[in-house]
Amino acid sequence: MSSKKYITTPIYYPNASLHMGHAYTNIVADTIKRFNLLDGKDAVMSTGSDEHGQKIQSKSKEEGESPKAYVDKIVKNFVCLWEKLDISYDFFNRTTSSNHEEFVGNIFTKLQNKGYIYSGTYIGYYCVSCETHYSEEKYLENDKKCSNCGKDLKRIEEESYFLKVSEFNDWVKEYLEKSIDITPENRKKELINNFLNEGLRDLSISRTSVEWGIPVPNSKESTIYVWFDALLNYLSGIQYDIEKKTAKYWDSDTNIVHILGKEITRFHCVYFPIILKMLGARLPDKFIAHGWLITEKGKMSKSLGNIIDPISVIQEYGSDPLRFYFSNNIRFNEDSKFSIDLLKESYNTNLVNLYGNTVSRTFKMIQNLYDGKVPKYYESLVIHSEFKKDIDELFSSYLENFRNDDSIEATKKIIELLRKTSKYIDESKPWTFKEKSNEISTILNLCFQATYLASTMLMPITTRGSQKYFNALDVKTPSLFSDIPLSFDNIQIIDKINLYDRKK
Ligand SMILES: [Zn+2]
Incomplete structure (x- = not known):
C-alpha cells in the first residue's frame, strides 16, 4: 500500500460565484483527505481556479475590468467559501500563476519536440x-x-x-477497460461506447481568436486551449519535474485520486491520461465522477432561479450540516437531491437527535453516577460482548470503505454505530441503576467507547462537532486512528455537552 495520497478537485471557473455543486465536490475531496491523514498517510489535496479562456475575457470586458483584476476578485470568494467549509486544501492552483504558465509552456514545447504536436487548420x-x-x-x-x-x-x-491523441485511441481504451478505476462503472462504458469506439480525432490545443490564455511558445498569435492548460494544474501545483518525470506526490508511492463532476469525464479520463502517457508520467489510480445536485423539481440552474448559495446556507446552519449531508445523503453514481428542507431533516435526524443526543445522554449518565469519570470495563461480563463486537465490526468496515475512497458508505457505518448505541442505551436502561456495580460500569463504559469512536469516525466529516466532543474530555484529540486508547477507563468528562442545536 502506498504511503502517500494525492486527491484533486477540478479547478473552477471564476466566471460567477461557486454553487452547491462545487461545495459538494470539495467536501468529498476534503473528507477523503482528512480520513487518510487520520489513517496515517501523507495525504494532500489540491483545488484551484481555471482562469483563462474566451468566457473570462468577455465577462471581464462586460464588467469593464482587465481579466486579471476580474479573476482576482472572484477567486477571493472561492478562498472564502473553502475557509468557511473547512476545506483543508494544500495546493490552490491558479492557472494565471507564473509557475503554472511557465509549466504549461514547457509541457507544450516538450510534446512538440516529441512530435506529438503539429500545426494545421481547425474547422x-x-x-x-x-x-x-x-x-x-x-x-x-x-x-x-x-x-x-x-x-x-x-x-x-x-x-x-x-495534439496527436488519435494515435492513442486503442491505448486509452485498454487503459480505461483494464487498469483504471472509474466510479461509477457506467461512466467508463459511456466513454468507450460513445466516444472511443468512434475513434479519437486529434485535439486542437491552441487558439488565435482568444487573447486571454497562456501564449504558445514561439508563436505571436496563439494561446493554449484552456482545457489543455487546466488539466496540467494537477501536475504544476505539485511541482512535477518534466525531465525526471516525477514529483513528491506523483510517484509510485502515491495513490492518486481525481474527483470531478460527471460532465467532465471526457477530458479527465481520456485526454489527461493520454497527455501523461505522452510525457512518460505515471497514470492516476482513480477517477471519482459524481452526479449532479438536483432539486426536488429537477435541475438547479440560474434561469430557473433555484440556485442555492452555499455561503448563506453556512451562515444559517454552519458547515457541519452541509459536510454531513454530502457524506450521507448523496450517491456518487446518480444525480442527488438537495434542498434546504432535506438538509434540515438530515441535520436534525442525524446530528442533533442521533449523534448529539447519544453523546449527551451518555455523558449525563456518567456524570450522575460516576462524577464524569468513565467507569471500568469488565471484560468478563459476556452479556454485553455482542454490542462490543458490533462497535468493533462497524469501525472495521468504516475503515475499509474509506480506504476505498467511499466516504458515502463509510458514513453509513457511523450512523449504524450511533443507532446501535442508542438502542443499547434504551435496552440496557442505565438510568434504572441507582448504585455503582460492575454491570452498570461496563454498560456506561461501552456507551462511552461508542461515542468516542463515532466522534473519531466523524472527524473527517463534521469537523466542528467532533472537535467539540473531544474538547469536553481531559484527553487529547486523536490525530491518528492509532491514538484511539485501548482502554477508556478513567477518562474524565470535564464539561457538559450540547453538540448541535435543533433547527426549525
Ligand atoms: Zn455548452
Whole structure:
C-alpha cells in the first residue's frame, strides 16, 4: 500500500460565484483527505481556479475590468467559501500563476519536440460557455447546440496546433477497460461506447481568436486551449519535474485520486491520461465522477432561479450540516437531491437527535453516577460482548470503505454505530441503576467507547462537532486512528455537552 495520497478537485471557473455543486465536490475531496491523514498517510489535496479562456475575457470586458483584476476578485470568494467549509486544501492552483504558465509552456514545447504536436487548420464548432469543441458531425447530430448546456455553437476556422491523441485511441481504451478505476462503472462504458469506439480525432490545443490564455511558445498569435492548460494544474501545483518525470506526490508511492463532476469525464479520463502517457508520467489510480445536485423539481440552474448559495446556507446552519449531508445523503453514481428542507431533516435526524443526543445522554449518565469519570470495563461480563463486537465490526468496515475512497458508505457505518448505541442505551436502561456495580460500569463504559469512536469516525466529516466532543474530555484529540486508547477507563468528562442545536 502506498504511503502517500494525492486527491484533486477540478479547478473552477471564476466566471460567477461557486454553487452547491462545487461545495459538494470539495467536501468529498476534503473528507477523503482528512480520513487518510487520520489513517496515517501523507495525504494532500489540491483545488484551484481555471482562469483563462474566451468566457473570462468577455465577462471581464462586460464588467469593464482587465481579466486579471476580474479573476482576482472572484477567486477571493472561492478562498472564502473553502475557509468557511473547512476545506483543508494544500495546493490552490491558479492557472494565471507564473509557475503554472511557465509549466504549461514547457509541457507544450516538450510534446512538440516529441512530435506529438503539429500545426494545421481547425474547422469546427465551439461552445463558449463550456469551452468545448464539436466536430461537424456532432454539431449536426446535436441540432447545432451544445449537448452539455444547450447553447448555440460557434463556427470556428483558424490556424491551430493539434495534439496527436488519435494515435492513442486503442491505448486509452485498454487503459480505461483494464487498469483504471472509474466510479461509477457506467461512466467508463459511456466513454468507450460513445466516444472511443468512434475513434479519437486529434485535439486542437491552441487558439488565435482568444487573447486571454497562456501564449504558445514561439508563436505571436496563439494561446493554449484552456482545457489543455487546466488539466496540467494537477501536475504544476505539485511541482512535477518534466525531465525526471516525477514529483513528491506523483510517484509510485502515491495513490492518486481525481474527483470531478460527471460532465467532465471526457477530458479527465481520456485526454489527461493520454497527455501523461505522452510525457512518460505515471497514470492516476482513480477517477471519482459524481452526479449532479438536483432539486426536488429537477435541475438547479440560474434561469430557473433555484440556485442555492452555499455561503448563506453556512451562515444559517454552519458547515457541519452541509459536510454531513454530502457524506450521507448523496450517491456518487446518480444525480442527488438537495434542498434546504432535506438538509434540515438530515441535520436534525442525524446530528442533533442521533449523534448529539447519544453523546449527551451518555455523558449525563456518567456524570450522575460516576462524577464524569468513565467507569471500568469488565471484560468478563459476556452479556454485553455482542454490542462490543458490533462497535468493533462497524469501525472495521468504516475503515475499509474509506480506504476505498467511499466516504458515502463509510458514513453509513457511523450512523449504524450511533443507532446501535442508542438502542443499547434504551435496552440496557442505565438510568434504572441507582448504585455503582460492575454491570452498570461496563454498560456506561461501552456507551462511552461508542461515542468516542463515532466522534473519531466523524472527524473527517463534521469537523466542528467532533472537535467539540473531544474538547469536553481531559484527553487529547486523536490525530491518528492509532491514538484511539485501548482502554477508556478513567477518562474524565470535564464539561457538559450540547453538540448541535435543533433547527426549525
Ligand atoms: Zn455548452
